[in-house]
Amino acid sequence: MNFEFTEEQLMIQQAARDFAERELLPDVIERDAKSIFPHRQMKLLAELGFFGITLSPEYGGSGMDNISYVLALEEIAKIDASSAVVLAVHNSLTCYGIEHYGNEEQKRKFLPDLASGNKIGAFLLSEPEAGSDATSQKTIAEDKGDYYLLNGTKNWITSADTAGIYIVIAQTHPELKYKGINAFIVDRHSEGISLGPHEDKMGMRSSDTHSVMFTDVKVPKENRIGEDGFGFKFAMQLLDGGRIGIAAQAIGIAGGAFNLALKYSKERKAFGTEIANHQAIAFKLADMAVKLENGRNLVYKSAWQKDNGINYSLVSAMAKQYCADVAMEITTEAVQIHGGYGYVKEYHVERLMREAKVTQIYEGTSEIQKIVISRAILKE
Amino acid sequence: MKILVCIGNVPDTTTKIKFDTGMQNLDTNGVQWVINPWDELALTRALEIKEQSAGKIEKVSAINVGLVNSEPTIRKALAIGADDAFRINCEPSDSYTIAAQIAEVAKNENYDIIFSGIESSDFNAAAVGSMIAEFMDIASVSAVSSFEFNDGDIILKREIDGGKETVKIQTPFVAIVQKGICINPRIPAMRGIMMAKTKPIKVSTPVSVENLAEALSFEVPPAKAECKMIDAEETDLLIELLHSEAKVL
Structure with missing residues (x-):
């Protein structure tokens, strides 16, 4: 067992984090309120290679592994889940679908434009x-x-x-x-x-x-x-991988909400002390941290199995169901920890809570994931 | 023309700084290391200059004085876009030692422009850049916030009290840069991160330098006192506390 990321994986995680904080955070509330597509940010992400993260360099991609991919998605989703879903659908479904199931002519014709971000998938x-x-x-x-x-x-x-x-x-x-x-x-x-x-x-x-x-x-x-x-068959196999991306997005949303709740709980005072010192809040944070860690481990294991050619259908369903469900729980608790401030847009957590909800619905509902999981374990 | 950019390996600026029990050495447990923020700006501007120079700048190299644990930081510089890198294998104990090592490489390898951040975010000595210039007996310009080529001339702008000074300069020289030299540090692209593994880091043994100074111990600032809220009605108490406790009156 080795739970360490490589230097490159950590560098990609940091690059995604820096990008999200610098380019996505400043207008994220306005984009959400007015439903504005992040065109400028997508162009910059394309220049940095986020539009063909796992695609082979032969077709203009970055040739990264799936661990790097989920680390990047997680960081983007912490700040802006809308941008993360555009990247997830583009990379996990469109790029991967054509690269792994398309013929050579299709790959040469369509992948370079997808990898460069000239065309979104x-x-x-x-x-x-x-x-x-x-x-x-x-x-x-x-x-x-x-x-x-x-x-x-x-x-x-x-x-x-x-x-x-x-x-x-x-x-x-x-x-x-x-x-x-x-x-x-x-x-x-x-x-x-x-x-x-x-x-x-x-x-x-x-x-x-x-x-x-x-x-x-x-x-x-x-x-x-x-x-x-x-x-x-193509769609089902593709969605096995798509689930890893959405699980990464969900755990990113949860991580973003957790970070905000942790920070707020150390600043906000009630009854003469920071609210983090009250066990009611401290235990919430502990529960959130455990769920985050579990979710991340499922996402990283799914990505690792995909990278290593091990069937990932079951583990990715587990990751998708678990991360989506805990994203909903963690973001709800993050709003609760913020109290009234959590209910207004300025503090971000209400948005993250709204964004978490769809991760239980799209690319296979949590209920569908449980069908996949139960069928797999009952077959064994 | 070749540019050499000094790259300091410093604790992330959000790190909680702790020292060992004797208050002589930094406790590096759990510290995340990054490129010194001013050096990262310098590297970004150096790369922009190279890209805009139509081949006039043939390469941008990074240089670090440090032990092997600096290499992830050096590779980040390569991922951002430096063409190659040097690591002088010694403890970066003080500014004089660091500057002596960098000057030696800059001289031997014939670098035309040396970029140094105005200070490091750990020890803040703000001395390496000008010391390099002294060791090499070349010009240095401090507090540089703009670097442009203009009809073949190199034009620098530097911050001075209440304004800016524009300077024309001949190579070789050291540009000691500060905030403003570029808008944001460059984020490494995926391709850059992959390429970093293949770019060379030339490791060399340090030249012998006389040890002129020795850090004896460090002190951390006292913890911030609790904020006291005084009722707006109680002005007498406020004045009393400003006088007796805060000692500002």
């Missing part, structure tokens, strides 16, 4: 009637010989407007059910794509989320990922 799986039950895809990709014709609607799409490249999951052979599903790389600006209004969300308000409508959108045949019918 989005992943389109959820539908109005297919969230957790991803097998019920209603979006149809009709095989027209040398192209597919896409028709249907996708919901809750992170970076739907700002993205340049979509990965779209759609049904080609409804009679084959989930075995008829395909995955496609789609140019966001293809004719026939239209967006629903910007979703007015509880949290993650500066990431742009829309529904996406496809009306007779032509997708070249060569943009299909894998063999005909590979789409469902």
Whole structure:
């Protein structure tokens, strides 16, 4: 066993922390209040290599391991979870999906623009009637010989407007059910794509989320990922890794709230002493610290297994479920420790509490994670 | 033209400083080490100058006087963008020793411009930069807050009481830089972090330097007294306390 990070991993963690504190923190409350996408910050993050963190340098990526990736996401999420989710979807789903399941031509065509941040990636799986039950895809990709014709609607799409490249999951052979599903790389600006209004969300308000409508959108045949019918397997395998990113984001949100609560508890006085000296608060902090440590260990273990070629489906489900749930608990307690100040925007913790909520919902709800976990342990 | 940037390995500025029981040595347990903040600004500006120089500046090197535990800090300088680095393998015991070692390398390797932070955030002696210039018998400009090339001339601006002084200078020289030399220290990019492993750190043995000074002991400032809140109505008590306790009246 070795619980030490390498010098490079620590340097990436510090770089992400410095960036978040310098570039993301100053306007984070305003971006949240007005739902402003962090265009300037994304450009800077792209210049620093955060848009192809684990991608091979051959395609313009940084070639870092997954431990580095989760450390970076965690630091970004401590300050601005909206920026973290844009990076998580871009890196874990779009970049990883094309690099590991795409053919050489697709990699050469799409990855350099994703790695440089010229194009942001989005992943389109959820539908109005297919969230957790991803097998019920209603979006149809009709095989027209040398192209597919896409028709249907996708919901809750992170970076739907700002993205340049979509990965779209759609049904080609409804009679084959989930075995008829395909995955496609789609140019966001293809004719026939239209967006629903910007979703007015509880949290993650500066990431742009829309529904996406496809009306007779032509997708070249060569943009299909894998063999005909590979789409469902592709999506499920991809989401195993996506969960690691969201778990890192969730534990980052929790860590950000914990840091603020710890600082506040040492400054705020009540009954003649700092509130941290009251056991009611000290024990809350102790509980939060234990949950944080557990969550981090699950995230790092998931990333480590991915780096070492060990199946990470179970551990990443555990990490996602646990980190999302404790993020909700820790951020709620952070608001409680702040008292009335926690309930106003200036102190950040109310925002972190709003942001934590969605980590229990997206990229597989906590309940879906428990299905994955229970099935895996019952099978053993 | 070549630039040499002095890189101090100092405790992170948020570190709670503790000493051993004899109050002679810093207790390094749990200390996170970073590039001296002024040196980090100097390195950032040196790299900007190189990038804007259209090849006039051929390389930017980092130099540190320190033991092997300095190397993570040196590699951070390489990750930020320094082309290579020197480490003079000795304890950075005082400014005179450090300056003597750096001057030796700068002279032997023919560096044209030496950047030094105005002071280090640990011992704050603010002496290394000017001592390097003395050892090398070259010019030094202190408190530099701007460095520009202008039609082939090097134009520095330095902070003086109530204003700024503009200086034209010939190489070689030492620029002792302070805040303002660049907006923010550069954050290393992922590519830089990966490349840092492949860039050379040349480790050399120190030249012999006479030990002129010895630190005998350190004192930490007394803990801040508890803040006393005086009721706005009780002005007599306030005046009494300012006189008898705070001794400011």
